Amino acid sequence: MGLGAIDLNLLVALEALLEEKNVTHAGVRLNTSQSAMSGSLARLRRHFNDELLVRVGREYELTPLAERLLPVVQASLHKAEEALSLTRRFDPRLSQQRFSVVMSDYMMTVLVEPLLRVMAEEAPGVRIDFHPLVHGQPETETHLRCHDLMIAPLGYRLPGVSEAVMHDRFVCIVDPDNPRLRDGRLTLRDLAEMPHAASAFGKSLTPADRQLETLGIMPKVQVSTPGFSVLPFLVSGTDLVALIPERLARRYERFARCVAVPTPFPDVTLVEAMHWHSNRHADPAHGWLRETVRRVGASLDEPQRAEDAETGPAPASPLRLIAAN
Numbered sequence: 001m002g003l004g005a006i007d008l009n010l011l012v013a014l015e016a017l018l019e020e021k022n023v024t025h026a027g028v029r030l031n032t033s034q035s036a037m038s039g040s041l042a043r044l045r046r047h048f049n050d051e052l053l054v055r056v057g058r059e060y061e062l063t064p065l066a067e068r069l070l071p072v073v074q075a076s077l078h079k080a081e082e083a084l085s086l087t088r089r090f091d092p093r094l095s096q097q098r099f100s101v102v103m104s105d106y107m108m109t110v111l112v113e114p115l116l117r118v119m120a121e122e123a124p125g126v127r128i129d130f131h132p133l134v135h136g137q138p139e140t141e142t143h144l145r146c147h148d149l150m151i152a153p154l155g156y157r158l159p160g161v162s163e164a165v166m167h168d169r170f171v172c173i174v175d176p177d178n179p180r181l182r183d184g185r186l187t188l189r190d191l192a193e194m195p196h197a198a199s200a201f202g203k204s205l206t207p208a209d210r211q212l213e214t215l216g217i218m219p220k221v222q223v224s225t226p227g228f229s230v231l232p233f234l235v236s237g238t239d240l241v242a243l244i245p246e247r248l249a250r251r252y253e254r255f256a257r258c259v260a261v262p263t264p265f266p267d268v269t270l271v272e273a274m275h276w277h278s279n280r281h282a283d284p285a286h287g288w289l290r291e292t293v294r295r296v297g298a299s300l301d302e303p304q305r306a307e308d309a310e311t312g313p314a315p316a317s318p319l320r321l322i323a324a325n
Helices: 009-020 021-027 034-048 064-085 105-110 112-122 143-144 187-195 206-215 229-235 246-252 284-311
Strands: 053-056 059-062 099-101 127-132 150-153 162-174 197-198 220-225 242-245 257-263 268-274
Touching: 009 021, 009 064, 009 127, 021 034, 034 257, 059 064, 105 112, 105 127, 105 242, 105 246, 112 284, 143 206, 143 229, 150 284, 162 206, 162 229, 162 284, 197 229, 197 242, 206 242, 220 229, 229 242, 229 246, 242 268, 246 257
Parallel strands: 099 127, 099 150, 197 220
Antiparallel strands: 053 059, 150 268, 162 242, 162 257, 162 268
């Protein structure tokens, strides 16, 4: 059967159905009603003379034919998008494009403001929808395909393409009246004995947590949160200690009763990266978005590089960690 004999839009529906394994979810992804998606599935079943999706208990599974179809359809749509992108032009000054970006609460706090200032000057009509980074979603290729960028620490083994955006280092935060705080410092013994407020990222450890583990310190976690931003308020007025990225700590020192102090071990670096699906790599609009995020991230790194140049880099140590695990 020639290409002219079928509706090629069905390939888009087919990809969504096979990746989501759910008619409702596929419809939400394509902004299509459930009845319309059910109609597309019926047409696809007739065309291939195969059920494609079969119910097993409360879930759907792919038939053997659907399993073979999925990588072929994905590759075909990727090539089609590449071909179409070759003829497109993107002018940020005139564009009304809307992007979808996923990032953590930490990155929303430190990156969004300078990013929006640059966009207001260079691309006033462009809009960005920001979404929270939710544990369990980043690991799936389907979730990555639904957004233009995901900004998350290196180490999550995300599918697609990744590029480092900015760096930060961890510091300790405590209430300024904490009796453990002496001469603006804490010791390794303090970290071993103090109650901790910590960020919970599922089974993944932050670089600072991994460092403590390497040092043989098992933090006594008294309270945990799904992100970093609440931690400064939790240590305020308590005997808790928390380890958070320095930029976030410096910003919240103005609003929460807390003070940031160096870690009692060599600097632990946090590397934030942007991740995107390979099917967007050749899109000029997406290329502009990546370049803009790249420039903003570099501008945030400049003050830290200048400070390191004045004080000297942290001493080399086998305990130094980079990225998340």
